[in-house]
Amino acid sequence: MTARRLPAPLHPGVERGSLVRIRFDGRTIRAPEGEPLAVSLFAAGIPILSRSFRFHRPRGLMCADGQCGWCECEVDGRPSVRTCRVPVRDGLRAGGEHALPAVRRDLLGLLDLGSRWIPPTFYHHRFLRPRRLRKRYLDVLRWFGGRGRLRVDHGRAIPRPRPVERLATDVLVVGGGPAGILAALGAADAGARVLLLEAEPRLGSTWAWREPFHRDLLTLKEALAASGVDVRTSTTAIGVYRTTVTALGPETQLEIEARTVVAATGAREALPLVPGNDLPGVMGARTVEWLVRRHGVVPGERAVLVGAGAAGMQAETALEAAGSRIVSRLEAGAIARILGSTAVRGVRPTQGPTIAADLVVVADRSPALELPLAAGATLEWSPTGLRPAAEPDGRTSVPWLWVAGSAAGRGSTDADPEAARAVGRAAAAGPVAVEALTSTSSGALRSAAPPGQPGRRGAMVCFCEDVRVDELDAELRSGTTHPELLKRRTGALTGPCQGKLCLSAFAACVAAGTDDAVAPPTSRPPLRPVRLGDLVAEDAG
Amino acid sequence: MTARGAGLPASADVVIVGAGIAGLALARALVARGVTDVVIVDRGYPGGGATGRNVARIRGMQLTEELTRIALAAQATYDRMGEELGFNVLFYRMGYAWLLYEAAEVERMRGIVDMHHRMGVRSRLLDPDDTLRLLPVLRGGEPVAGAVLHDRDAIVHHDAVVWAHLEHLARTPVRIALGTEVMGIDRAGATVSGVQTTAGTIATRAVVNATDGWSAGLSALAGVRVPNRPLRREVLVTAPLRRTLEAAVTFYRPQEGWFNQTLRGEVVMGVVDQDEPAAVNQASSAAFLRRTARVITAKAPTLADLTVIRQWAGMYDVTPDHQPLVGPTAQLAGWWQLNGWSGRGMLLAPLSAELLAGWIARGADAPAPDMLAGFLPDRFPPDADAAHDDADYYARYARRA
Numbered sequence: 022m023t024a025r026r027l028p029a030p031l032h033p034g035v036e037r038g039s040l041v042r043i044r045f046d047g048r049t050i051r052a053p054e055g056e057p058l059a060v061s062l063f064a065a066g067i068p069i070l071s072r073s074f075r076f077h078r079p080r081g082l083m084c085a086d087g088q089c090g091w092c093e094c095e096v097d098g099r100p101s102v103r104t105c106r107v108p109v110r111d112g113l114r115a116g117g118e119h120a121l122p123a124v125r126r127d128l129l130g131l132l133d134l135g136s137r138w139i140p141p142t143f144y145h146h147r148f149l150r151p152r153r154l155r156k157r158y159l160d161v162l163r164w165f166g167g168r169g170r171l172r173v174d175h176g177r178a179i180p181r182p183r184p185v186e187r188l189a190t191d192v193l194v195v196g197g198g199p200a201g202i203l204a205a206l207g208a209a210d211a212g213a214r215v216l217l218l219e220a221e222p223r224l225g226s227t228w229a230w231r232e233p234f235h236r237d238l239l240t241l242k243e244a245l246a247a248s249g250v251d252v253r254t255s256t257t258a259i260g261v262y263r264t265t266v267t268a269l270g271p272e273t274q275l276e277i278e279a280r281t282v283v284a285a286t287g288a289r290e291a292l293p294l295v296p297g298n299d300l301p302g303v304m305g306a307r308t309v310e311w312l313v314r315r316h317g318v319v320p321g322e323r324a325v326l327v328g329a330g331a332a333g334m335q336a337e338t339a340l341e342a343a344g345s346r347i348v349s350r351l352e353a354g355a356i357a358r359i360l361g362s363t364a365v366r367g368v369r370p371t372q373g374p375t376i377a378a379d380l381v382v383v384a385d386r387s388p389a390l391e392l393p394l395a396a397g398a399t400l401e402w403s404p405t406g407l408r409p410a411a412e413p414d415g416r417t418s419v420p421w422l423w424v425a426g427s428a429a430g431r432g433s434t435d436a437d438p439e440a441a442r443a444v445g446r447a448a449a450a451g452p453v454a455v456e457a458l459t460s461t462s463s464g465a466l467r468s469a470a471p472p473g474q475p476g477r478r479g480a481m482v483c484f485c486e487d488v489r490v491d492e493l494d495a496e497l498r499s500g501t502t503h504p505e506l507l508k509r510r511t512g513a514l515t516g517p518c519q520g521k522l523c524l525s526a527f528a529a530c531v532a533a534g535t536d537d538a539v540a541p542p543t544s545r546p547p548l549r550p551v552r553l554g555d556l557v558a559e560d561a562g
Numbered sequence: 563m564t565a566r567g568a569g570l571p572a573s574a575d576v577v578i579v580g581a582g583i584a585g586l587a588l589a590r591a592l593v594a595r596g597v598t599d600v601v602i603v604d605r606g607y608p609g610g611g612a613t614g615r616n617v618a619r620i621r622g623m624q625l626t627e628e629l630t631r632i633a634l635a636a637q638a639t640y641d642r643m644g645e646e647l648g649f650n651v652l653f654y655r656m657g658y659a660w661l662l663y664e665a666a667e668v669e670r671m672r673g674i675v676d677m678h679h680r681m682g683v684r685s686r687l688l689d690p691d692d693t694l695r696l697l698p699v700l701r702g703g704e705p706v707a708g709a710v711l712h713d714r715d716a717i718v719h720h721d722a723v724v725w726a727h728l729e730h731l732a733r734t735p736v737r738i739a740l741g742t743e744v745m746g747i748d749r750a751g752a753t754v755s756g757v758q759t760t761a762g763t764i765a766t767r768a769v770v771n772a773t774d775g776w777s778a779g780l781s782a783l784a785g786v787r788v789p790n791r792p793l794r795r796e797v798l799v800t801a802p803l804r805r806t807l808e809a810a811v812t813f814y815r816p817q818e819g820w821f822n823q824t825l826r827g828e829v830v831m832g833v834v835d836q837d838e839p840a841a842v843n844q845a846s847s848a849a850f851l852r853r854t855a856r857v858i859t860a861k862a863p864t865l866a867d868l869t870v871i872r873q874w875a876g877m878y879d880v881t882p883d884h885q886p887l888v889g890p891t892a893q894l895a896g897w898w899q900l901n902g903w904s905g906r907g908m909l910l911a912p913l914s915a916e917l918l919a920g921w922i923a924r925g926a927d928a929p930a931p932d933m934l935a936g937f938l939p940d941r942f943p944p945d946a947d948a949a950h951d952d953a954d955y956y957a958r959y960a961r962r963a
Contacts, residue, residue: 074802099867100803144650146650164805167803167827168802168803169801171804172864177863178702179703179863180859259851260846267848505607506607509609547872550801551869551870552868553867554855557852
């Protein structure tokens with residue numbers, strides 16, 4: 022994989038910041054101020070940003086959305102920071118974690134060669150004898166565990182508590198991408214008081230740099246300013262707790278009482294369930310488009326496009342404008358393996374010759390499920406994975422919850438902007454039944470059989486814990502069919518991403534291995550990883 | 563082994579309700595004593611209640627002599643468990659420290675450390691400097707007055723304990739019916755005669771209530787009154803970190819809280835809400851995140867840089883004297899209690915189950931095992947109210963010290 026920089030980002034009107042110096046693992050890099058650190062490192066020829074927890078597999082920039090965690094590094098002494106969220110500034114110091122001696126060449130990567138002899142249950146019948154060495158064995162295991170390093174020697178100041186701000190609204194829209202903005206406008210048109218939360222500093226998500234939608238976004242933002250919608254940017258919803266939604270703003274913690282909630286939280290890459298699906302160079306289509314348009318960084322020269330999602334067309338257009346080529350288009354089911362050891366070298370299809378490529382662009386996306394799951398919404402299977410079971414107007418099984426845009430798993434807002442506006446109007450009418458907003462935290466599953474074929478042997482299902490398809494299968498065959506037990510025995514879904522990338526794949530594996538219609542395991546708050554110091558707030562009881 | 567409801571036997575010598583550590587350990591101990599016609603019923607999955615939700619600290623040092631004696635014996639059951647069951651439960655002597663923040667606490671602890679030494683527990687009272695050397699994460703935090711450290715206290719992996727028992731029980735005649743809820747208890751006069759479940763009725767003369775947080779409800783179903791009070795406790799866990807914390811920590815001032823690192827490197831922590839209402843409630847709360855973040859970072863400010871990835875809640879089953887209920891009751895023959903752990907279920911259940919199994923095998927009329935003398939269910943009158951806790955943690959134990 023060879024990243025190259027274009028003279029300027031493709032998107033008109035975006036200028037790079039002036040070059041500043043940063044350091045990564047002892048190497049000095051010149052990078053544009055304000056650019057996400059992960060992008061700068063990637064563009065500087067550092068494709069491996071982290072090593073996976075169990076087998077030290079190389080991982081690089083993938084979702085660029087703060088979800089996958091593959092870009093976690095130590096930044097200015099802080100452990101395990103998602104570098105796609107960190108703007109570059111002069112003098113910044115970063116480094117790889119969890120590697121011997123460095124993430125670029127990690128001797129512990131040898132563990133991956135023996136991974137089939139180290140299942141998640143490997144310790145069950147081992148390390149008991151001789152008795153006097155029992156603690157030593159566990160000391161060694163402990164050494165292999167862990168990830169980031171906490172610098173404790175000098176202590177630090179006690180964090181100052183943030184004030185808690187209590188808000189009440191008719192409609193709370195979570196997510197300020199196009200769907201969220203349109204839903205907020207729809208609800209405001211219907212006369213509702215509306216609160217709109219966006220985790221990023223700016224509204225618009227992909228529409229901020231996507232042709233031709235960035236012009237529509239300007240119109241939407243003007244409409245929003247005139248609508249009376251309370252817009253909070255840099256504000257992240259972190260949990261649904263019974264009757265309130267808790268969010269973290271730039272200076273306050275918000276406790277929001279809403280009559281109805283619209284989840285416009287977008288979608289995630291649905292990575293193909295084939296071996297090599299976690300190699301550096303496997304990237305979301307949206308990430309590819311964003312790198313080229315927003316940052317002028319071209320992630321590869323020969324790309325294989327996987328899946329039929331609309332995001333793929335956008336990535337293709339951007340890559341071609343930047344002088345790279347899509348050499349093949351494949352459905353996920355037509356791939357046997359993604360080739361490469363530390364970066365993508367090619368793709369082996371199930372039929373036909375191997376395709377040489379340095380980039381795999383994943384266009385299939387699957388809705389973000391954590392908010393619907395936290396609310397206790399029923400799920401169902403769609404062609405690309407689990408999605409919230411919902412009516413055409415976005416209403417879910419939870420009387421106060423609607424889903425809009427790609428979070429609904431029924432096509433993108435690009436194709437049908439008015440659908441999201443209609444969701445907002447419907448949500449403004451109030452809860453379907455007279456019922457307090459109460460989360461039950463147990464999603465049921467409406468339909469049993471997932472479509473498509475089960476994953477291939479060796480494919481990674483859970484990326485945080487390095488759990489493969491065959492490891493789940495082995496547990497299922499040995500009788501562990503309860504999803505809660507399967508989760509605990511394999512560690513799948515328990516890592517830092519908390520199932521954001523793998524819940525659908527996990528559920529599909531369970532469904533393939535059992536006859537029952539099985540609901541996914543309980544989803545637990547917070548909705549996103551949160552720094553402990555950022556949770557310090559005033560009204561603690 | 564883990565049939566889902568269907569195929570329940572028509573009768574059994576012993577029916578255990580609850581497939582947590584207490585129920586599983588009891589089944590194992592009964593089989594070892596030749597009582598093999600045993601059925602465990604659970605409406606969820608093994609370890610789905612408090613067993614899978616606690617952080618499995620196996621602490622020998624306690625505030626009273628009586629509890630310390632029992633806790634040391636209980637810790638020894640875990641030390642042996644791996645070899646006995648042929649399954650590594652990751653028993654690891656990480657060390658345990660009470661952090662002290664007031665001069666009065668240090669004074670009180672001097673007496674307790676003396677008691678420990680009389681009993682052969684080598685706990686140590688550390689001064690503030692040694693406390694900071696042991697736990698550098700406390701640097702920059704609220705000034706600490708000292709600590710009591712016991713190097714030999716341990717943690718285990720709660721799930722591994724469950725799997726070790728399940729694997730062992732799969733080799734025995736014990737049947738485990740999951741997804742099976744108890745709907746009623748049949749009585750013949752003042753004696754238990756059967757258990758009605760969602761999968762049918764099992765005729766039996768012995769029922770063991772091993773449902774901890776849900777035990778008062780189940781006892782009520784049998785017409786047995788207990789003063790147990792279900793109380794929610796919450797936990798959060800962070801992304802894994804390299805080895806940083808060298809002892810499991812608990813503090814009581816200004817309010818009770820705790821943290822420790824697991825073998826995998828995650829840090830688990832929690833700060834208790836003194837006003838938590840008594841109720842079965844496994845919902846997580848935002849107030850817990852705020853409270854825990856505020857109190858823990860005030861004591862260990864460097865922990866502010868950790869990333870919280872998950873939180874959950876589980877149930878304590880609290881009795882008025884914070885000691886469990888283990889044994890038969892005069893209120894109903896054939897009804898055995900194995901609950902009321904008051905936050906010490908992971909520690910005390912395997913030992914208590916062993917003792918109770920012997921008692922069940924000998925019959926309710928046999929004398930109580932010595933170590934269960936303080937745990938007998940009938941120590942409270944049937945009309946006892948669930949007492950409210952002293953706000954002062956130490957005061958709960960001072961009466962008995």
